[in-house]
Amino acid sequence: MNAAAVLQLQNVQAFYGHIHALKDISIEVREGEIVTLIGSNGAGKSTTLRCISGLLAPTEGKILLRGQPIHGKKPYEVAALGIGHAPEGRKIFPQLTVEENLAIGAYLESDKTIIARRKREVYELFPRLAERHKQDGGTLSGGEQQMLAIGRALMQDPAILLLDEPTLGLAPVLVELLFETLQTLHKAGKTILLVEQNAWHALQIAQRAYVLQTGIITHQGAAKDLSNNPEIKQAYLGGD
């Protein structure tokens, strides 16, 4: 409660075609927090992120970034205001090199020394990317592509980082590595909204969590409390 809210969703509703995908969603992420959004497939997790970054316009409700409304704005305007979105399915540019993918991440920054510093930080975080910096994005393994997607979003130096299922389809070793990286980012003071199907892991590293079910938030609270909640254990953590 003490830290300032970076991102607030207030009573957001959204349609995906004819499907009422989000029904009155309210979420808050505060400075320096990792907040996770968990729930089964089709619950509306990715839709929530798409609404925040402007890929989908909410039909009702408000989205505020540091108090400033961003709902209804275009994705490139929202990006300029400080939303960094590593989208579902990584969506790296397959025919751009690793280096070029990162350069596109820093598209809005024109100061070359700042870009160089951010790139150095990304390479420190993911040495694998540094090794492959000349390679086309499309030739990377799934795990490396995910690192690149996160690295690219970090190049924006966003006020909040939206991560959509970063561990999807990755080998267990890489899942561990990625969650460690998220903790590193957390220690560095980054604010993160994490969408995960790997609920147990997500609740381990997050401070707070929201549980989404068919477009409605059914539970919310401290990640620790939620991971001990029998109902949630049953539904999302593979029983007891």
Add this chain to the structure above:
Amino acid sequence: MSDALLELLPSVLLEGLLLGCVYAMIALGYTMVYGVLGLINFAHSEVFMIGAVAGVEVYRYLGPHIGNPYALALTALVVAAGVSGLLAMAIERMAYRPLRARGSTNRLVPLITAIGLSFFLQDFTRLIEGLWHGEFYMNYPANEQMEALHELPLGMAIQNKSILVIGVTIVMMLALDYLVRKTKLGKAIRAVAQDASTASLMGINPDRIIARTFLIGGALGGVAGVLFGLLYSQINPFVGFIPGIKAFTAAVLGGIGNIYGAMLGGLVLGTLETLGGTYLFFMTDGAIGNEYKDIFAFIILVLLLLFRPQGLLGKTQGEKV
């Protein structure tokens, strides 16, 4: 007879190369637009034509004041690049963007829009030229210094203006290559071509990048118009159609969406067409003459679509217009 044909070969190749330069420069416009929008801008042949007309006007009005023929040609090139680039941008703004904004994913609608625009631009140019100068057939004036021949080995000779055409083409291609590979705009163009919606998450406004792409492709088309005028002298408001459709063929030949493919496709098509046009005449004792060279280009297109539909440098992917 074969001796005579062999003797002719170097000059025919040179002729083909020059035509290929023009095709390549136009083809780049088709392929760049296809890259970012996935549609064929059939109005591009008129962007080329307007470039040629803008060049003629430069010759008409500045010719008497600029003594050096190279300076005059460069002025014409720069003006044509500007006029055609802005025209291409206007076409995108008025004809394609409104369709995109309405969320139409139909590929037929922009195609028909483009064909309509083509007709409009042809007749509008005819009207304007008619009102302005009383006629709409135009000439790039001959210039002694430009026509002067240089002897080359193998019995070839090359005119100054041909050297200019080849030089301008090389410079433009190198500049485009640098722009696309190294600059921020070039990276953004490639990012938008690969995934516009993800590019917008990085703060790139796809509409702006698309407009710039039309500007660049249009400018290249305008340059091609002046080169065409320098080489063949006579132009009119309907001169864009055949080179336009050939350049489109060249873009498909090289692999649509691939700028190096457009360069290669243009040069290959120009050369093959000139070779075919010349040699078929001799081989058939004049029964099939040079007037069939247009057919030649399209036979190449048909064969290519049958055996290598992705083009010379294109990657396999089944879809699009």
